[in-house]
Amino acid sequence: MVMDPIFLPQLTRAPEQTENISVNAPLADLASLTPVQGQIKVVHHGNYLQVSATAETIVTLVCDRCLQSYNHRLATQTSELIWLQEAVLDDVAEGITFTGDLEDPALTESLPPNGYFYPEDWLYQQLCLSLPQRQLCDTKCPGIVVEATAETEKHSLDQRWSILETLKQQLQNGAQ
Ligand SMILES: [Zn+2]
Known part of the structure; x- marks a missing residue:
């Protein structure tokens, strides 16, 4: 006290x-x-x-x-x-x-x-x-960004595909 x-x-x-x-x-x-x-x-x-x-x-x-x-x-x-x-x-x-x-x-x-x-x-x-009824870190807080995470995964997946594509190209070029 x-x-x-x-x-x-x-x-x-x-x-x-x-x-x-x-x-x-x-x-x-x-x-x-x-x-x-x-x-x-x-x-x-x-x-x-x-x-x-x-x-x-x-x-x-x-x-x-x-x-x-x-x-x-x-x-x-x-x-x-x-x-x-x-x-x-x-x-x-x-x-x-x-x-x-x-x-x-x-x-x-x-x-x-x-x-x-x-x-x-x-x-x-x-x-x-006096505590706020709604506790927000920022009035523009977007919340848990699920879509952005999915977007990031899709992006990294694209990158892996493009690496495979490049390898495929190189193999084809080598074979000629
Ligand atoms: Zn927040």
Whole structure:
């Protein structure tokens, strides 16, 4: 664990209820070629956290088309609100209907108010979300080039035929 978890009650006593974290290290769960570099800012707003970050690194991906590995600059610039509340499941168990705005995807994350926020896990998730849906080494990647290979084989076959043809010619010339 590169980054220490933030104990939320302690964050309320921090200057401006804010913690700034500089990141310049590989993340435990992310195989990156370079350290993850960036900033995370965590602000405690009483009943929710506001977490924002900019971060980037270089990762090796496998192209969906040609299956070759290639390097990709993975970057994220994101901001998220996280409700501070006991797990929704507890409320349901107590027969209380959750009235939070579940329609808003930005507010569906929640953490217990007396728990921890894990900046490294959070940043890892943000970087994973930033991975391209289609992983291509190049937008013009032609994929696995089957036809070109067949073409090459045909070409070398032609060459062998032409050598045979030359030999045949030489033999015929010699016989005369
Ligand atoms: Zn490719």
